[in-house]
Amino acid sequence: xxxxxxxxxxxxxxxxxxxxxxxxxxxxxxxxxxxxxxxxxxxxxxxxxxxxxxxxxxxxxxxxxxxxxxxxxxxxxxxxxxxxxxxxxxxxxxxxxxxxxxxxxxxxxxxxxxxxxxxxxxxxxxxxxxxxxxxxxxxxxxxxxxxxxxxxxxxxxxxxxxxxxxxxxxxxxxxxxxxxxxxxxxxxxxxxxxxxxxxxxxxxxxxxxxxxxxxxxxxxxxxxxxxxxxxxxxxxxxxxxxxxxxxxxxxxxxxxxxxxxxxxxxxxxxxxxxxxxxxxxxxxxxxxxxxxxxxxxxxxxxxxxxxxxxxxxxxxxxxxxxxxxxxxxxxxxxxxxxxxxxxxxxxxxxxxxxxxxxxxxxxxxxxxxxxxxxxxxxxxxxxxxxxxxxxxxxxxxxxxxxxxxxxxxxxxxxxxxxxxxxxxxxxxxxxxxxxxxxxxxxxxxxxxxxxxxxxxxxxxxxxxxxxxxxxxxxxxxxxxxxxxxxxxxxxxxxxxxxxxxxxxxxxxxxxxxxxxxxxxxxxxxxxxxxxxxxxxxxxxxxxxxxxxxxxxxx
Amino acid sequence: xxxxxxxxxxxxxxxxxxxxxxxxxxxxxxxxxxxxxxxxxxxxxxxxxxxxxxxxxxxxxxxxxxxxxxxxxxxxxxxxxxxxxxxxxxxxxxxxxxxxxxxxxxxxxxxxxxxxxxxxxxxxxxxxxxxxxxxxxxxxxxxxxxxxxxxxxxxxxxxxxxxxxxxxxxxxxxxxxxxxxxxxxxxxxxxxxxxxxxxxxxxxxxxxxxxxxxxxxxxxxx
Numbered sequence: 001x002x003x004x005x006x007x008x009x010x011x012x013x014x015x016x017x018x019x020x021x022x023x024x025x026x027x028x029x030x031x032x033x034x035x036x037x038x039x040x041x042x043x044x045x046x047x048x049x050x051x052x053x054x055x056x057x058x059x060x061x062x063x064x065x066x067x068x069x070x071x072x073x074x075x076x077x078x079x080x081x082x083x084x085x086x087x088x089x090x091x092x093x094x095x096x097x098x099x100x101x102x103x104x105x106x107x108x109x110x111x112x113x114x115x116x117x118x119x120x121x122x123x124x125x126x127x128x129x130x131x132x133x134x135x136x137x138x139x140x141x142x143x144x145x146x147x148x149x150x151x152x153x154x155x156x157x158x159x160x161x162x163x164x165x166x167x168x169x170x171x172x173x174x175x176x177x178x179x180x181x182x183x184x185x186x187x188x189x190x191x192x193x194x195x196x197x198x199x200x201x202x203x204x205x206x207x208x209x210x211x212x213x214x215x216x217x218x219x220x221x222x223x224x225x226x227x228x229x230x231x232x233x234x235x236x237x238x239x240x241x242x243x244x245x246x247x248x249x250x251x252x253x254x255x256x257x258x259x260x261x262x263x264x265x266x267x268x269x270x271x272x273x274x275x276x277x278x279x280x281x282x283x284x285x286x287x288x289x290x291x292x293x294x295x296x297x298x299x300x301x302x303x304x305x306x307x308x309x310x311x312x313x314x315x316x317x318x319x320x321x322x323x324x325x326x327x328x329x330x331x332x333x334x335x336x337x338x339x340x341x342x343x344x345x346x347x348x349x350x351x352x353x354x355x356x357x358x359x360x361x362x363x364x365x366x367x368x369x370x371x372x373x374x375x376x377x378x379x380x381x382x383x384x385x386x387x388x389x390x391x392x393x394x395x396x397x398x399x400x401x402x403x404x405x406x407x408x409x410x411x412x413x414x415x416x417x418x419x420x421x422x423x424x425x426x427x428x429x430x431x432x433x434x435x436x437x438x439x440x441x442x443x444x445x446x447x448x449x450x451x452x453x454x455x456x457x458x459x460x461x462x463x464x465x466x467x468x469x470x471x472x473x474x475x476x477x478x479x480x481x482x483x484x485x486x487x488x489x490x491x492x493x494x495x496x497x498x499x500x501x502x503x504x505x506x507x508x509x510x511x512x513x514x515x516x517x518x519x520x521x522x523x524x525x526x527x528x529x530x531x532x533x534x535x536x537x538x539x540x541x542x543x544x545x546x547x548x549x550x551x552x553x554x
Numbered sequence: 555x556x557x558x559x560x561x562x563x564x565x566x567x568x569x570x571x572x573x574x575x576x577x578x579x580x581x582x583x584x585x586x587x588x589x590x591x592x593x594x595x596x597x598x599x600x601x602x603x604x605x606x607x608x609x610x611x612x613x614x615x616x617x618x619x620x621x622x623x624x625x626x627x628x629x630x631x632x633x634x635x636x637x638x639x640x641x642x643x644x645x646x647x648x649x650x651x652x653x654x655x656x657x658x659x660x661x662x663x664x665x666x667x668x669x670x671x672x673x674x675x676x677x678x679x680x681x682x683x684x685x686x687x688x689x690x691x692x693x694x695x696x697x698x699x700x701x702x703x704x705x706x707x708x709x710x711x712x713x714x715x716x717x718x719x720x721x722x723x724x725x726x727x728x729x730x731x732x733x734x735x736x737x738x739x740x741x742x743x744x745x746x747x748x749x750x751x752x753x754x755x756x757x758x759x760x761x762x763x764x765x766x767x768x769x770x771x772x773x774x775x776x
Contacts, residue, residue: 006599220614240612241614326586332584337585337586338590340588341615378590
């Protein structure tokens, strides 16, 4: 039934309908760095052992900014930089304390023999496992179960990886069995493994492992991570990651549900153009004099509201995803203003930015992150936040944000499919490539993600359930294989049209965009093309609302 | 300015949220970095404004601590009475504070989770004795049942007031205007709340000898 058609594809579609216009959502300058992660993973996956071992550290963007801001601060910065090392000299007090704490935990129930544990209900029948261990074979993280009891398994993984490396001078990338894929990723001092029974491709799994690695870097910085293991190969990294496991947990769930990860794009909160402009203005007018401020980012419900940046610097979508994940997973941000070190691995993996994180108001669940290179800037930023919040309230922006978040029924973006009026379309997702932004017909709402998390406390079990009505999450699952065919490095497909008794799926990539549409079953090709035309026309018409069309700076 | 330390999971955030927000949530997630709160406390003849840093207990945030205590005038050292390790950790922090903060500081040791008496691992007398050696007040609290928390903040405010009047500390600003409209940073909801929260019964879970400073005035909390 599947036809990967390049020859009989209606390539004329674009010429007829959008002659010399830009594709929907495109704008001259982008706030996001649209570099495709896929290329990166392709190179990641084809790198040789030597290349990998020579982990080159790029120059630090943070120190670049610091030196630009002013020489007079140089001396101060130096001390700051060294003090940023989380392993402080006198860290031994708490270090010893927490290690004894760990042994305490380890001490309990050792009655479970290790081989039995691998067959315990905590671990079997899961759709996807993720294990993280140090290159010395010490367990660091397991998605399910207790990683302490998985020391044996980690030993085996470590042995597999090192045998291939040392004896064959090669890299172990994946093991495929009848119903299961195991994908390995060695990054710096860590080994990450995904064991999956899902329909995700190897590249998609590597991408997820890379995200998990970046999440760890975001908490510790690459510099610190490397140094710890240089000093002590046997270090138990869980000590430094305590409290951050939940970030990885959430990230893994998040990645399975949200197509933003699949497409390497960021979803924006649909807002009237004027409202978004007012919000951006509130930020720029308040913050233009704060010299150390690198990014001001406002987000709500895993969607970007606005991003104001220092000239010359952009953010990579994957860094924004990590920020989404941090905010989503941290209830503590809701109760008070927070001041926290954050490392954005794509922006600068070697150092921390310092973030003022707070929600705009009790009655508006938009979160503002002010990221600076200056570790003492809390009070000016706190002041700025209150000014911004006040300005936003006065210009009715809070109402606009709440309407969008609550999916007010008068908004065209609340129920796009109804508004577009093509009954055959069941679901679609669209990515504008030049700005790395994304729009889907049914934005995965926060509440549903939360429900999912509550329902699946242990979560991730493989269940055979009768399909009644597909949820947006199921649609995204279905797109995975199309996505991987389109991003396949050897023979990438440009257009895929597959029609069967369940549904009809069209996946189409051009220079400007990627589009995935699910139609009713047994849809004719020309009918589908007409529908796609109208869909693109609608997206173009609403682009000011559903995308961020400018790239403001301070 | 005041800082709260120290060990992960002892309930620092619950304590502050209980005090400022008058609520308790079992679902508070670990603090990331540090959270900032302000509150005003009315004493007999003055109003004390506390700016509180609620710091993360995890080891990786350890080196961030100097940022928060450098300009602090008071520190609440919170441990969990069911965890001996968390009590030991406090001693390390006290040393660090004593050697790094030049100005006089109001120290206060707080044993949280007093509702878990049956799991107690740190004897009351040990903690009280230790507190006395560093010149600190010792209070046991329960964020769950809202016991003793008002006392901690009230004690701290009273001691800060004494400290500022003794002029030993230059960084502690005191204002003559007792009406205290000195708020530069707009606060959340604290001090607006009615002073009469009815229906709260203070059980004698804390002992009279733990009140090192000042008088207890139940009606005045923010």
